[in-house]
Amino acid sequence: MNGQPHVTLEDVARSAGVSLATASRVLNGTTNVRPDLRDRVVSAAADLAYTPNAHAQALAGASHRTVGVICHDVSDPYFASIARGVMRVAGENGLLVMLASTFRDPGKEIAYVSMFRAQRASAILLIGSGFEDRAWEQAMAAELDPYRKGGGQVAVVSRHRSLKVDTVQPENREGAAELAKALLAMGHRSFAVLSGPRALTTVVDRLGGFREALAEAGIELAEEDIFEAAFTRDGGYAAANAMLASGRKPTCVFAVTDVMAIGALTALREAGVSVPGDVSLAGFDDIPVVRDLTPPLTTVALPLEELGAQAMELAANGTKSRSRVKRLGGEVVLRASTARPR
Template structure:
């Protein structure tokens, strides 16, 4: 061994000044790429002595038994629960699951789809929120359309507006609206929302459903009442600290995902704010841990494992020429001790 560090595809893309997806397409030879871009990638690969992963290439020979699952962050309990459902159905059908996390980077998502195409995976599942981004939509369609024409199966979980593929769609807007009505019935009239980036369709739908239900009841949710932060536990923690520092008059805070609500609860505890005596807190998803929090979290319970199961079934059962299908799964408001009437 000469001690030289291993050169990755990311290194090649960075050196060639192209996206990860473009570098992958050039080196896998799966899609037409502009000649100048191709030359830059090939030159960078030669200069860096890039060697493709032999194991990944070997997978291509047997890839008709593999399924690629691309999620935003497999460490997030929301995605872990959905992936469990995917793997159960895949196992029943003798399929090997390859799992990738994008960490909400749209370019990584496109690059992983390109890699799975190169490995001739029999199906590709996207189990994260879509992006409200025309560039991403066009790039993703450019990868998925020829893959499907070649016999590959595609299914997604959550709303992806532009992708004409099989979809399992949790009713995010409807669930958030039902939660708003339940909190209004409890007596709350002043709300704040902790949300993730509004380029994500899940955030758009949950925030929109909650806000519209409040408006129908004559309760305004202004922009000052909405704090945008990363879609993570730390994002929820920082957003709640920001809300407290601003002197919010809200009696109830809605975090658009349970993971953000967990971080928010920690921030409230550190600030000496009692939940729900001084401030009520609600989330969305019903990941298992929120039932064991102190206090247990009010949330919208989604059938997370079923979302994964249904997506995998759509990919397995889909036949050539079948029109794209949409399966909708509803959530249920679960009131727990983190919310109470305002005092």
């Protein structure tokens, strides 16, 4: 080792003045890149002596039983519960887990995949929603395809199959539809949705399933009934305040994730709005804390730890055949945050 810092894909992209996705496509041989951008990336990589496998070369011949796990935010209880399942199965297989948080930055996700490739991780897991972005899909495929061809295993949780890798898919659309039907059965006919960014596949599925079930009952969920914010507790707080400021008075509010519902509950309480006296509130995921809220939260319970365990099982027992898909359903759990409307 010469003591020089390892040059990353981010360094190359910054030097070339291009996005991480463009740098990734160029360095992985993808052809659909403008010639001038390609030249800039190649030149920057040469100047910086960038080598994706620099670490692997330095440790040539060693056997690395490591798994790179990339999630949006490890502090989010949703991801923490899934990671628990990953860790359990990894431990059973003698694998060391390296964990990275992207904070929902698609560029960081691609950069972390590149780093784990350089570290010669034996498997890479992507946990959490994918992005409704064709450029991101192409850049991610440009990283994962050569990694898989070289023997690396890849599994994803809660994404569509655009990446053509092993997938564990919670039934987000179906679960949201069942929740809508349960709320309709309680007598609700006026709804608002606190939504995360619709660039995330999970949001698209949950919002779509909820909306379609309402439409089947003859109830339209208008765009004005949807309040979009960050896919976080603070996002739920902001979305609920936006709903209150709009003057809309639904009898039931659906937050597309429990952490958003937690923020919404605080906003409603601060505004003097009683849950469920004035408005019912429901979430999605059944993260452990929602049972201890006042009132406890109605939600769609997903087997979060099992999602992680199944993904790790797929990665640990990889196959060269076509990609595999495992689907895990959720269950509507009615708790005290929802009641019949007045």
